[in-house]
Every structure is written in structure tokens, then in C-alpha cells.
Amino acid sequence: MQNWNLSVLFKDEQELNVFLQNTQEEAYNFKKQYENQLHHLSVEVFLQALKDYETLILKLSHILTYVYLNFAQDTTQGAFYAKYENLSKKIEENLLFFELEFCELKDEQSQAFIAFCKGYEFYLNNLILHKKHNLSKKEERVILALSSTGSNAFARLFDETFSALKFNFEGQKLSEEEILSKLYHPDRSIRKKASKCFSKTLKKQNKLLVYIFNMIKTELASICELRSYESPESSRHMRNQISKKSVDALICASENSFDIVSKFYNAKKKILGYKKLKDYDRYAPIGKEMQIDFNQAKDIVLEAFKNFSCDFYKIAKDAFDNHWIDVYPKEFKQSGAFSHSSTPLSHPFILLNYTNQRRDLFTLAHELGHTIHQKLSYKVSFLNQDTPLTTAETASVFAEMLIFDHIKENLNKEELLSLYAAKIEDIFATLYRQINFTTFERRFHAKKEELSADELSQIWLEESRKMFQDSVILTKNYGLWYSYIPHFIHSPFYCYAYAYAQLLVLALYGLYKSEKCTDFTSIYIDFLSSGGSKSPKELVAMFGFDIESDEFWNIGLEQVRKLVDEFLRLSND
Structure with a gap:
């Protein structure tokens, strides 16, 4: 069975309703007991209140996991999703006061609570750090009530x-x-035809999609004004626990190395024998494209993970054996791929749209990396499990590197050249393309007025051309391709986290392969098991790196340059 078993969450809607009703009563009693009372509590009673709050947040997450996964499997279930999302928000209204009132306590009392609540220090200190952006309880309730619309x-x-x-x-x-x-097909005419077909359909939806983009921008601007954020991306940086200065340094270092991209694609153009490389040629396979069915991919992943860590192997095997993965495309299923962390009451859930391509193998490894990270983070308390995006992508990208190293061992030169090309393009997609996405978003959200379809396309093409320089010609059709990227809609300014993780992983993976860190695997497991209980700076420092150093990003970029140089040597042998 290659579908989820959602009965581990709830057997049916009746069981869901009973659980929701009980949670609603518990949340009401929590509010009745503690609202406007935090300043009267002893440290012992506050700790119990904090644990009760955590349990209620966990139960709400359990409910929302179930309804969201039902929707992801079948997006015609929007009414079901909306119904329980709204019911959950009614429950959440009873809990809104807790974090807000904690932040309003006098410094002496809040610091006494933090000192007593062992294991929750990082979470509570973060609340204090963000409190200047809180609104009143009435205002927060209004925002919560309107969030579904x-x-x-x-x-x-x-x-x-x-x-x-x-x-x-x-x-x-x-x-x-x-x-x-x-677009990965070896026949250029097929790629060109697919590109035109995709663009034609996007164009038909353009009016709707442009409207959605403008509404996302408008709401984010309103939230920033209400909460006094400096810019549309500020809240994302705060949640990622990273400074804008650090993000600027990442973008600057990446853009200054765009010559790596140009060097690779000019070499690829020569290998393919083309006078010009068009945007639909970017993923043209070099050599014979590998077809890997899901069972083969499963065997490859398990063997590679087993060679690295028994923890990686055990969690991945559980995922395969116990229906944590929804594998194949089907009508009305959500597109793309993800790993939903769920809660310790069950386990993570992976969504794939597996089509037997080599890239699907790496997508599987990527999402299993997330699953491993999420499962390991169950070791800390639920309020500490939410990992900042800056480190959330680390395990996924690291898992891809494990697969790359594993499968390259037994390949001939032609197969190896093909694999290197595909891996480099994956890295470009995870690193440089995400930088393009971020600079596109910065320009898009900087505009106060609504943008037209032509204006959005122009910004998209200008930012994309920076990456490819003279190596790839971006056609007019490609100007529409910003409109299908879900992160722009679901999570504005999410994308730089991929680039961050890619460079961090390349630095970590270089350390792992060098064998200079003899206990690397155990440190890495501790790193993942920490979830969101430590800052990214603290986590990365476990390996001796400083993420606030301007030089840090160049460690990873040098690894990218080495991979491209190895590819060029292979192609010239």
C-alpha cells in the first residue's frame, strides 16, 4: 500500500469530533483558570500551566494534521478542511491570552519563571524577544478569526x-x-513542447494567479504595519532566528558566484552540441536518463542511510513499512512534495508525486531527511520542536548528499557524468534559484501598489537572468513561471532557507567526508534531535562553524565550485 494510513490519527470523523469536543472543553477550562492570573502564580503553578498549554497546542496540531492531510490527498475536500480549521480556531481563541500575558509580566517575574522552567528557557526567551510585535488580546482575536479568509x-x-x-x-x-x-526528457522537441504547453495553461490562469499574488502582498504589508515590522521579510527572519544582515551576506556571496552557473551551462551547451541553450534545455539529461521505480529507490535510500547512521535507517524503514508515505500522482492530489511533522501522538507524513525519474529518488531522500529530523525532534518538548527554516532544510539536503555519494560508486564514466550534471543542477535549484526567488520577492513586496502580470514577469525575468548570465536564453514564456511557485503564496520569504541549508550542508558534508571530526554522526544526531530548542547559531557552533561570519558562506560555495570542476574534468577526459 503506497498511501497514508490516516487512521493512526483518527479512525473516522466521529472519533475526530469527540477528540475536538474534549479539547474544546479543556481549552475553555484552561482559559477560565489562568486568564489574567499569570502574575499571581508561583513558579511551580506556572510550570504546570505551561505544560497544560503545551498539551492543548499539541492536540490542536493533531486535529489540524488530520484535516490538512485529508485535503492534501484530495483537494476537493476543501469544505471539510475549512470546517475543522474554523472549529480549531475557536479553540485556539481560548489559548491566545497565555503567551501575550506572559510577555506583559514584569521582567523580574518573567525571568524567575524562565529560570524555573527547565527545558523551556529558549522558547520563553523567544516570546520575550518578539513581544514588541504583539497586539492586544482583542486585536489578536480579530486577526485569528479572519485568518481563514x-x-x-x-x-x-x-x-x-x-x-x-x-x-x-x-x-x-x-x-x-x-x-x-x-522537461527532463532527452528529446529536445518534447521538452520544448512541454514548456509551451505548461506556459499556455499558466497564461489561461494568469488573471487569477496575479490577483492571488497581489492579495498575499497586500495582506503581508497590512500585518507588517499592524505589528510594526521594519519590512515584509522581518517576521520571517525573526522566526528563522537569523538577522537580515546574515541573509544579505548569503545573497551577496551567492550572487557573486553566479559565474559557477554560467561556467556549467556553457559546458553543458557544448556537450549537448547546441548553439544556444534555452530555458527548457536546463534539465536536458546528459547521457542516458536513469529510470528508478519506487522499490529501487527504497532500497537505495535504506542502504545509504544504513551506512551513515542506524537512526537514519530505522526511521526511514518505519516510514516505508508503516504507510507514512503517499507515493504516486493522482487526480486532485496536491502537487509537489512535503514531509508534515505531525505530532508525537503519531509520526511524520510524506507526500510525493513519484514519476520514476532519478530526481524522484532525490526528492524521496530529501523528504525522508525532513522526516528523520522531525521524528528525532520529538525528543524535546512539543513547544521546542518547531525548527527554524534556517536549520529545517539541513537534514533533507544532507540526505540527498548521502544518496549522491552512494550511487556514484558503481557507475561508468557516461553514467557518472550524467549523475554529476543532475546533482549540480539540483544544487543550483536549491541554492541559486532560491536566491533568485528571494530577490524576486524583495522587489515584488517592495511595491506599494498592485502589480500587473507584465510587471511581475519582467521582475521575474530580470532576477532569473542574473543567475544564468550569458549561458541560458530565457524565453518570453518563462516570464510566467513565477506564478506556479507555492512558497510565494504559502510562506513568503521562505526560499532563502533552502540556499542557507544547501551551503550549510555542503560545509557539514565536507567536514564529514574529511573525517577530521571523528564523532560527526553522533554530533549530527544531537543537532537534529535538538529541534528548535537552540538557536541556529548554537546548533552550527556544535561543528565549529560561525554562521554570522561573512566567510562562512564561502565554505559551501567552494564545495559547489569543486563539484563543477570535477564535472568539467570528467567531460574533458
């Missing part, structure tokens, strides 16, 4: 639109995942 509603509309889209290609009606997989 704001950006969340447009995100749902975006998902439902794309899951229902069909792309008419050579007499077949393909899903988004299936048409995009054609």
Missing part, C-alpha cells in the same frame, strides 16, 4: 486551482507533476 484562503484557492489543472500534451491530460517531468 485572508492569505490562508488564497493559499487554499491556489492549491485547489493547481491540483485541478490538466495540461493537454500529445492527446493526454497530464497533471502539473507529469508535465514538468517532461
Whole structure:
């Protein structure tokens, strides 16, 4: 069975309703007992209140996991999703006061609570750090009540639109995942036709998608004004526990190394024998493209993980054996891939749209990396499990590197060249493309007025061309391709976290392969098991790196340069 077993969450809607009703009563009693009372509590009673709050947040997450995963499997279930999302928000209203009132305590009392609540220090200190952006309880309740009809509603509309889209290609009606997989086809005419087909369908949806983008921008601007954030990206940096200065340094270092991208694609153009490389040629396979069915991918991943760590192997095996993974594309299923952390009451859940391409193997490894990280973070308390995006992508990208190293051992030169090309392109997608995404978002959100479709396309093309320089020609059709990127809708300014993780992982992986750190694996497991209980700076310092150093990013970029140089040597032998 290659579908989720959601009965581990709830057997049916009746069981869900009983659980929700009980949680609602518990939340009401919690509010009745503690609202406006925190300043009267002893440290012992506050700790118990904090644990009760944590349990209620966990139960709400358990409910929302179930309804969201049902929707992800079948996006026609929007009404079911909306119903329980709204009911959950009613419960959450009873809990809003807790963090707000904690932040209003006098410094002496809040510091006494923090000192007593062992294991919760980092979480509580973060609340204090962010308190200047809190609103009153009444205002926070209004924002919570309206959240389902704001950006969340447009995100749902975006998902439902794309899951229902069909792309008419050579007499077949393909899903988004299936048409995009054609861009990896060895036949250039197929890639070109697929690109035109994808663009044509995007253009038909352009009016709706541009409206969604503008509404996301408008709401974020309103939230920033209400909460006194300096810029649209400030709240993301705070949640990621990283400074804008550090993000600027990441972007600057990456943009200053765009010559690596140009060098690779100019070499690829020569290998393919093309006079010009178009945007639909970026993922043209060099040599024979590998077809890897899901069972083969499973064996590869398990063997590679087992060679690295028994913890990686055990969690991945549980995922395969116990229906944690929904594998194949199907009608109305959400596109893309993710690993949903769920809660310690169950386990993480992985969504794939597996099409037997080599890149699907790496997507599987990527999402299993997230799953391993999420499962290991169950070791800390639930309020400490939420990992900042700056480190959340680390395990996923590291897992991809394990697979790359594992499968390259037994390949001939042609296969090795093909693998290197694909891996480098994956790194470019995770690193440089995400930098393009971030600079696109910065320019998009900097505009006070609504943008037209042409203005959005122009910004998109200008930022994308920086990466490719003279190596790849971006066609007019490519100007529409910003509009299908879900992160712009679901999580504005998310994307730089991928670039951050890619460079961090390359630095960590270089340390692992050098064998200079003899206990690397055990430190890495501790790193992942910490979840969000430590700052990214503290976590990275476990390996002797300083993420606030301007030189840090160049460690990872040098590894990218080495990979490209190895590819060039292989191609010239």
C-alpha cells in the first residue's frame, strides 16, 4: 500500500469530533483558570500551566494534521478542511491570552519563571524577544478569526486551482507533476513542447494567479504595519532566528558566484552540441536518463542511510513499512512534495508525486531527511520542536548528499557524468534559484501598489537572468513561471532557507567526508534531535562553524565550485 494510513490519527470523523469536543472543553477550562492570573502564580503553578498549554497546542496540531492531510490527498475536500480549521480556531481563541500575558509580566517575574522552567528557557526567551510585535488580546482575536479568509484562503484557492489543472500534451491530460517531468526528457522537441504547453495553461490562469499574488502582498504589508515590522521579510527572519544582515551576506556571496552557473551551462551547451541553450534545455539529461521505480529507490535510500547512521535507517524503514508515505500522482492530489511533522501522538507524513525519474529518488531522500529530523525532534518538548527554516532544510539536503555519494560508486564514466550534471543542477535549484526567488520577492513586496502580470514577469525575468548570465536564453514564456511557485503564496520569504541549508550542508558534508571530526554522526544526531530548542547559531557552533561570519558562506560555495570542476574534468577526459 503506497498511501497514508490516516487512521493512526483518527479512525473516522466521529472519533475526530469527540477528540475536538474534549479539547474544546479543556481549552475553555484552561482559559477560565489562568486568564489574567499569570502574575499571581508561583513558579511551580506556572510550570504546570505551561505544560497544560503545551498539551492543548499539541492536540490542536493533531486535529489540524488530520484535516490538512485529508485535503492534501484530495483537494476537493476543501469544505471539510475549512470546517475543522474554523472549529480549531475557536479553540485556539481560548489559548491566545497565555503567551501575550506572559510577555506583559514584569521582567523580574518573567525571568524567575524562565529560570524555573527547565527545558523551556529558549522558547520563553523567544516570546520575550518578539513581544514588541504583539497586539492586544482583542486585536489578536480579530486577526485569528479572519485568518481563514485572508492569505490562508488564497493559499487554499491556489492549491485547489493547481491540483485541478490538466495540461493537454500529445492527446493526454497530464497533471502539473507529469508535465514538468517532461522537461527532463532527452528529446529536445518534447521538452520544448512541454514548456509551451505548461506556459499556455499558466497564461489561461494568469488573471487569477496575479490577483492571488497581489492579495498575499497586500495582506503581508497590512500585518507588517499592524505589528510594526521594519519590512515584509522581518517576521520571517525573526522566526528563522537569523538577522537580515546574515541573509544579505548569503545573497551577496551567492550572487557573486553566479559565474559557477554560467561556467556549467556553457559546458553543458557544448556537450549537448547546441548553439544556444534555452530555458527548457536546463534539465536536458546528459547521457542516458536513469529510470528508478519506487522499490529501487527504497532500497537505495535504506542502504545509504544504513551506512551513515542506524537512526537514519530505522526511521526511514518505519516510514516505508508503516504507510507514512503517499507515493504516486493522482487526480486532485496536491502537487509537489512535503514531509508534515505531525505530532508525537503519531509520526511524520510524506507526500510525493513519484514519476520514476532519478530526481524522484532525490526528492524521496530529501523528504525522508525532513522526516528523520522531525521524528528525532520529538525528543524535546512539543513547544521546542518547531525548527527554524534556517536549520529545517539541513537534514533533507544532507540526505540527498548521502544518496549522491552512494550511487556514484558503481557507475561508468557516461553514467557518472550524467549523475554529476543532475546533482549540480539540483544544487543550483536549491541554492541559486532560491536566491533568485528571494530577490524576486524583495522587489515584488517592495511595491506599494498592485502589480500587473507584465510587471511581475519582467521582475521575474530580470532576477532569473542574473543567475544564468550569458549561458541560458530565457524565453518570453518563462516570464510566467513565477506564478506556479507555492512558497510565494504559502510562506513568503521562505526560499532563502533552502540556499542557507544547501551551503550549510555542503560545509557539514565536507567536514564529514574529511573525517577530521571523528564523532560527526553522533554530533549530527544531537543537532537534529535538538529541534528548535537552540538557536541556529548554537546548533552550527556544535561543528565549529560561525554562521554570522561573512566567510562562512564561502565554505559551501567552494564545495559547489569543486563539484563543477570535477564535472568539467570528467567531460574533458
